[in-house]
Amino acid sequence: MARPDVWEFRAVPRWIVALAVLGALFILLPLAGMAARVNWPDFVALVTSDSSRAALFLSLRTAAASTVLCLLLGVPLAIVLARGSFPGQRLLRALVLLPLVVPPVVGGLALLYTFGREGLIGRALDVAGVSIAFSTTAVVMAQTFVALPFLVLSLEGTLRTAGQRYEAVAATLGARPTVVLRRVTLPLVLPGLVSGAVLAFARSLGEFGATLTFAGSLEGVTRTLPLEIYLQREIDPDAAIALSLLLIAVAAVVVALTYRAPRRRHTRPKGRPATAGPPPREAATP
Amino acid sequence: MKPFARPVALAIALLLGGTVAGCGTNDAGSPAGSGGSPASTAGASATLSGTLTVFAAASLTGTFTQLATDFEAAHPGAKVSLSFDGSSTLATQIIAGAPADVFASADTKNMTKVVNANLIAGKPVTFATNRLEIAVPPANPANITSFADLARPGVKVVVCAAQVPCGAAARADEASAGVTVKPVSEELNVTSVLGKVIAGEADAGLVYVTDVHGAGGKVKGVPVNIPRATVNSYPIAGVSSSKRSPLAAAFIAFVTGAQGQAVLKDAGFGAP
Known part of the structure; x- marks a missing residue:
């Protein structure tokens, strides 16, 4: 990681460090508090019970499916938002980010009144013999609904900072838009794409409110790990704490394995967007 | 790590400061309770x-x-x-x-x-x-008229999970009626069961009598017509x-x- 040949400006004001320590403690202390309450002798038995395994397996499966769905829908959305220019673009961005701000329960209700049996689209689906509520499909839809903005936001930011110089060059060399996308744009924004997908997966894994409202709760079908934790808390707090720790561990492992912080851009100023001019000179900004 | 010593001390000071301030607000909110009734006796409502x-x-x-x-x-x-x-x-x-x-x-x-x-x-x-009652959508699409109807195939029934009181009561009622209900969902609380019935997602839900009462006309109640129904x-x-x-x-x-x-x-x- 060390790049001794490049001088970097790294000084951070001490008060910023102090607040950063507070911030880190605020997140780490509750985790420590929970770890302190874990019934370690019974931990393995608690997290490997039938209902726990069913919930964990369901969570992993649905979170993976919703991540794929987020990629399929979110990548085009991010590209259109970052590169396109059309009336209502700002409104569309605001609307796409809506699931970030509305409580997940509200998202679940919205899905219910859209895809539920009595819903806007669900009524027609029901006539066609398709029933979504109370199915694993509903879980995936709920997770995708809340996770999509994470992918779109992350990828759109990367697309904007990456600029369009290379894309423009490829286009002048005769590459068609799809080829530019496949050979230039996507490889260029791959780190942002990966971190966006990881965030979406992590958010899906932790989804609770929308799932509960839209999909219900049945072991092996719709009762994901967060729902199982909430339920176990009613009768067996030990099991709830053990499962919580398991959920955190799974999320932490996935994030640690795949998430990379955005690379520092220390040697060159930000690429000027939409210019196909000569590359900027190699010079550290003083 | 000399340069970090002071920031950490500052962070701890901030934490403690926050705690003390928190206590202060709590105290400020309650003097009416402790100081306001010096000679209070249970009978004197004034x-x-x-x-x-x-x-x-x-x-x-x-x-x-x-x-x-x-x-x-x-x-x-x-x-x-x-x-x-x-x-x-x-x-x-x-x-x-x-x-x-x-x-x-x-x-x-x-x-x-x-x-x-x-x-x-x-x-x-x-x-x-309190006791359980069957909540159905006002139109009663599955035509539920008795507790035994809940076991009919194709009827979408939502109950509470066995871990919560309303679910325990539902299981007990099933057992004493000799009826086996296969629910499409076992919700985490009774409000969620009622919500699924109000939304029309479920054909029937087992909730408390008072929930049907409180829902106004949004659901219809069908009595649990079994001997020895659970009473909470x-x-x-x-x-x-x-x-x-x-x-x-x-x-x-x-x-x-x-x-x-x-x-x-x-x-x-x-x-x-």
Whole structure:
């Protein structure tokens, strides 16, 4: 990681460090508090019970499916938002980010009144013999609904900072838009794409409110790990704490394995967007 | 790591400062309770003042909101602050030190948890009972007319999970009726069951009589027509760590008294 040949400006004001320590403690202390309450002798038995395994397996499966769905829908959305220019673009961005701000329960209700049996689209689906509520499909839809903005936001930011110089060059060399996308744009924004997908997966894994409202709760079908934790808390707090720790561990492992912080851009100023001019000179900004 | 020593000290100082400030606000909010009634006796309602914090089961939301208003009207100077949630959540919060003065649980099990933690003053009193009812959408699409209809194939039934009181009651009723229901969902609380029926997602849901009552015309109730249907008892008690025990006692007396019982009866609760 060390790049001794490049001088970097790294000084951070001490008060910023102090607040950063507070911030880190605020997140780490509750985790420590929970770890302190874990019934370690019974931990393995608690997290490997039938209902726990069913919930964990369901969570992993649905979170993976919703991540794929987020990629399929979110990548085009991010590209259109970052590169396109059309009336209502700002409104569309605001609307796409809506699931970030509305409580997940509200998202679940919205899905219910859209895809539920009595819903806007669900009524027609029901006539066609398709029933979504109370199915694993509903879980995936709920997770995708809340996770999509994470992918779109992350990828759109990367697309904007990456600029369009290379894309423009490829286009002048005769590459068609799809080829530019496949050979230039996507490889260029791959780190942002990966971190966006990881965030979406992590958010899906932790989804609770929308799932509960839209999909219900049945072991092996719709009762994901967060729902199982909430339920176990009613009768067996030990099991709830053990499962919580398991959920955190799974999320932490996935994030640690795949998430990379955005690379520092220390040697060159930000690429000027939409210019196909000569590359900027190699010079550290003083 | 010399350069980090000072920032860390500053961080700790900030943390402590925040805690002290937090205590300060708490104290500022409560003097009416401790200092406002120096010579309070249980009988003299005029001297009962301060804010009483009541933790009540979610199924009591409508009735206790009403009762709190009535109690405040009867005791000028007293204020009732209500917190509604699942009984087990409330019990956990009280055991963890939440500042409750009165606890009203939807089952004896969760009250017993708090009693066993030595946090209940005196003995809990049962102030109401509740039983299950089948909630169906107003149009009753699956034509549910009896408890046995819930076992019909193709009927989408939603119940509470066995771990929560309403689910335990549902299982007990199934067992005593000899009916096996295959639910499409086992919800985490009774409100979610009712919500699924109101939304028209489920053909039927097992909820409390009072839930059907409280939903107005949004659902229709079909009685659980079985012998020995489960009856849930609602106990109420003062929390021993409370600094406002006279006020707490007055509120409990109000709930168990004629006026309180009338409100509960109107909402569909059974007599204790």
